[in-house]
Amino acid sequence: xxxxxxxxxxxxxxxxxxxxxxxxxxxxxxxxxxxxxxxxxxxxxxxxxxxxxxxxxxxxxxxxxxxxxxxxxxxxxxxxxx
Numbered sequence: 001x002x003x004x005x006x007x008x009x010x011x012x013x014x015x016x017x018x019x020x021x022x023x024x025x026x027x028x029x030x031x032x033x034x035x036x037x038x039x040x041x042x043x044x045x046x047x048x049x050x051x052x053x054x055x056x057x058x059x060x061x062x063x064x065x066x067x068x069x070x071x072x073x074x075x076x077x078x079x080x081x082x
Contacts, residue, residue: 002028010035 006012016030042050 003031004028
């Protein structure tokens, strides 16, 4: 959607750069907006469960990343760069 049509509650994911490159006279860039929502109102417990699951997914990616880095170095090399 054009950037000037974005509302206060919209979550902007990014800008569509290809349109700006193809039409240099375009003054208003298009943006990608996340508009998904739950059909039902969530309780505080449901929101907390979703937050915990999201945190667990984020932590798992961080741990996996550290483990991959650790495997590339021997023990003393990893300790030196940590």
